[in-house]
Amino acid sequence: MSNRGEAVAPQHWGPPYLLYLGNPADELAIKTARGVAHWRPEWCVGQYRSPACKLSLGLPDLGMAEARAAGAKTMLVGTANAGGVMAPETVADVLAALDAGLNVAAGLHQKLRDNADILAAARRNGRVLFDAREATRSIPVGTGRKRPGLRLLTVGTDCSVGKMYTALAIERSLRRLGCKADFRATGQTGIFIAGDGIPVDAVIADFISGAAELISPARDDGGWDLIEGQGSLFHPSYAGVSLGLLHGSQPDALVLCHEPTRRHMRGLPEYPLPDLEACLQANLAAARLTNPAVKAVGVALNTSNLPQREAWAACRAISDRLGLPCQDPVSMGVEAIVDNLLACCAA
Amino acid sequence: MSNRGEAVAPQHWGPPYLLYLGNPADELAIKTARGVAHWRPEWCVGQYRSPACKLSLGLPDLGMAEARAAGAKTMLVGTANAGGVMAPETVADVLAALDAGLNVAAGLHQKLRDNADILAAARRNGRVLFDAREATRSIPVGTGRKRPGLRLLTVGTDCSVGKMYTALAIERSLRRLGCKADFRATGQTGIFIAGDGIPVDAVIADFISGAAELISPARDDGGWDLIEGQGSLFHPSYAGVSLGLLHGSQPDALVLCHEPTRRHMRGLPEYPLPDLEACLQANLAAARLTNPAVKAVGVALNTSNLPQREAWAACRAISDRLGLPCQDPVSMGVEAIVDNLLACCAA
Numbered sequence: 001m002s003n004r005g006e007a008v009a010p011q012h013w014g015p016p017y018l019l020y021l022g023n024p025a026d027e028l029a030i031k032t033a034r035g036v037a038h039w040r041p042e043w044c045v046g047q048y049r050s051p052a053c054k055l056s057l058g059l060p061d062l063g064m065a066e067a068r069a070a071g072a073k074t075m076l077v078g079t080a081n082a083g084g085v086m087a088p089e090t091v092a093d094v095l096a097a098l099d100a101g102l103n104v105a106a107g108l109h110q111k112l113r114d115n116a117d118i119l120a121a122a123r124r125n126g127r128v129l130f131d132a133r134e135a136t137r138s139i140p141v142g143t144g145r146k147r148p149g150l151r152l153l154t155v156g157t158d159c160s161v162g163k164m165y166t167a168l169a170i171e172r173s174l175r176r177l178g179c180k181a182d183f184r185a186t187g188q189t190g191i192f193i194a195g196d197g198i199p200v201d202a203v204i205a206d207f208i209s210g211a212a213e214l215i216s217p218a219r220d221d222g223g224w225d226l227i228e229g230q231g232s233l234f235h236p237s238y239a240g241v242s243l244g245l246l247h248g249s250q251p252d253a254l255v256l257c258h259e260p261t262r263r264h265m266r267g268l269p270e271y272p273l274p275d276l277e278a279c280l281q282a283n284l285a286a287a288r289l290t291n292p293a294v295k296a297v298g299v300a301l302n303t304s305n306l307p308q309r310e311a312w313a314a315c316r317a318i319s320d321r322l323g324l325p326c327q328d329p330v331s332m333g334v335e336a337i338v339d340n341l342l343a344c345c346a347a
Numbered sequence: 348m349s350n351r352g353e354a355v356a357p358q359h360w361g362p363p364y365l366l367y368l369g370n371p372a373d374e375l376a377i378k379t380a381r382g383v384a385h386w387r388p389e390w391c392v393g394q395y396r397s398p399a400c401k402l403s404l405g406l407p408d409l410g411m412a413e414a415r416a417a418g419a420k421t422m423l424v425g426t427a428n429a430g431g432v433m434a435p436e437t438v439a440d441v442l443a444a445l446d447a448g449l450n451v452a453a454g455l456h457q458k459l460r461d462n463a464d465i466l467a468a469a470r471r472n473g474r475v476l477f478d479a480r481e482a483t484r485s486i487p488v489g490t491g492r493k494r495p496g497l498r499l500l501t502v503g504t505d506c507s508v509g510k511m512y513t514a515l516a517i518e519r520s521l522r523r524l525g526c527k528a529d530f531r532a533t534g535q536t537g538i539f540i541a542g543d544g545i546p547v548d549a550v551i552a553d554f555i556s557g558a559a560e561l562i563s564p565a566r567d568d569g570g571w572d573l574i575e576g577q578g579s580l581f582h583p584s585y586a587g588v589s590l591g592l593l594h595g596s597q598p599d600a601l602v603l604c605h606e607p608t609r610r611h612m613r614g615l616p617e618y619p620l621p622d623l624e625a626c627l628q629a630n631l632a633a634a635r636l637t638n639p640a641v642k643a644v645g646v647a648l649n650t651s652n653l654p655q656r657e658a659w660a661a662c663r664a665i666s667d668r669l670g671l672p673c674q675d676p677v678s679m680g681v682e683a684i685v686d687n688l689l690a691c692c693a694a
Contacts, residue, residue, distance in 0.1 A: 141584050141585075143584070144583030144617070144618055145617065201552050201553040202551055203551070204549055204552070205551070205552050205555050206548040206549065206584075208552050208587040209583055209584055209587065233590075234636060236489055236490070236594045236595075236637050237489040237490070237556055237557070238488075238489075239556070239590050239633075240555040240556065240587040240588060240589075240591025240594070241553060241587060241591075242587075243580075243586050244552070244586065244587025247583045268491055270492065270493075282632075286586075289586070290583050
């Protein structure tokens with residue numbers, strides 16, 4: 001019964017992108033744009049910055065019409081300037097982009113189509129509006145039915161410990177080895193990077209595992225789906241999302257992501273981080289419901305808050321304790337994890 | 348940004364009820380109405396039946412205006428005649444109820460307010476429309492913060508094994524013993540029976556545990572919240588809902604519900620039922636995240652498909668194996684379970 005998208009042209013949003021920075025308050029405000037520029041440079045035609053903007057992604061500065069002429073199809077508005085609400089300047093820039101013939105995709109709390117002027121401009125120009133925080137696809141209930149394909153899911157001790165980055169790093173590493181591999185996005189930034197995906201935490205609760213099944217459908221080319229995990233089985237706010245994603249993904253392989261200096265679960269000072277081994281075993285036990293052959297293949301440690309020497313020592317200690325390769329995907333790569341993945345789960 | 352409810356009067360729907368039967372195809376079509384009549388007879392002023400209706404709840408047959416005059420505040424439309432879509436006859440009856448001054452609450456897939464005539468009639472008469480399958484309240488993210496009060500959650504090996512019935516039976520039994528006890532509803536029929544609640548499977552995935560926290564808030568009167576469970580940790584379609592509900596409920600006590608003749612998980616022929624002991628342990632392990640003191644206090648067995656002799660034998664066998672009282676709440680009551688609850692979890 002939804003009228004989502006009825007007002008705008010039916011074609012899909014997607015790259016090539018113009019990355020909209022506007023006039024960001026700080027680095028955090030352009031985190032999404034930076035992630036897209038880092039992981040998909042070939043999709044990024046340029047950046048749009050307000051005159052006062054002091055930050056840069058190192059991309060060509062382009063106006064809306066220039067970007068369109070250079071091949072951009074969609075302007076990406078990553079994060080808002082304050083409280084998720086669009087500043088009047090941002091609204092004006094979105095209107096200009098639509099009038100220049102660009103689609104607009106945003107990851108704001110405030111929906112693009114809830115702004116009457118933006119909706120009218122999209123209609124007028126036959127452009128697509130896409131709100132990445134919203135599940136717009138019709139999602140079936142999960143079936144648990146075993147489907148062909150190879151799947152890896154990144155799981156975590158907590159939220160924001162590197163699950164997206166790890167999945168993307170494994171995709172890149174597998175591709176370099178000549179393997180077919182596709183990142184499957186479950187969150188806003190990931191969706192912009194994949195050009196597709198479902199924000200799993202935004203679907204109706206009954207459809208979490210169904211969304212995961214839709215994101216990583218049956219595949220028979222011997223390639224891997226690298227599925228972006230969300231939350232943690234041990235986070236009291238979001239564990240339901242994590243469990244549904246685990247069941248729907250039917251993972252053959254898990255990589256556990258962790259941030260060793262975190263003192264408590266994100267946002268919850270009363271909750272300590274779970275023990276790594278207990279966390280891994282709980283994820284494996286739950287994953288066996290839909291894939292009894294699931295294996296843990298590695299640990300991805302976010303050591304950005306540790307001196308280099310301690311980072312290596314932490315990885316070694318965890319590797320010895322769990323009997324799995326342990327690396328920081330940013331500073332050490334994921335090659336040992338990928339080697340173990342390919343050794344454990346040959347197609 | 349939702350416009351839910353903006354068109355209608357702000358007061359709450361609720362009992363006393365006129366139960367709408369219409370012209371039901373079979374017993375299943377009046378299951379919700381029968382549940383309300385069974386558990387809340389004091390709230391049911393009468394039933395409305397079409398001339399062709401052959402089924403009855405044994406309540407007085409009343410027209411809309413008669414029901415209003417007899418004190419009814421809300422007409423309950425439990426289930427639809429076919430496929431969840433309102434028959435033209437049902438729409439006409441809903442309009443007549445609104446014009447007679449009744450609110451209308453429904454548990455249909457098709458929303459009441461999506462029908463323009465019904466919406467107009469509600470506005471015209473200043474009446475409330477309530478769709479029980481929809482989460483209309485603003486729900487915060489779960490905090491996991493320990494709150495005062497005593498809580499029991501019914502969990503299950505599968506969907507539809509008696510979790511609502513068991514929670515209601517325990518409420519009744521506790522009240523008979525002079526204890527304060529309140530059933531907390533998480534599904535459509537339960538919401539009509541409680542006159543309040545949140546359909547937990549219909550909330551956005553990020554807010555499952557938050558919904559459970561809202562349903563059973565802090566209480567300091569020594570009374571029990573009896574929370575209606577949903578799904579099963581072992582159901583690949585819905586386990587995320589079950590886990591979020593488990594975490595948000597912070598249960599002190601669990602009762603495991605089971606149907607011993609069921610051959611596979613509901614709707615999924617490939618999935619066998621979990622072992623009772625494994626299911627109970629998995630629920631206890633997950634529940635400990637938000638309440639380390641959680642205890643299992645009993646097993647509720649739905650033996651409606653067993654001869655009486657076998658039913659008693661099945662309960663004895665399970666009780667011996669798990670070391671917990673095991674009863675069929677319908678045919679044997681829940682007194683042994685309640686005795687154990689009070690012994691295990693004194694306030």
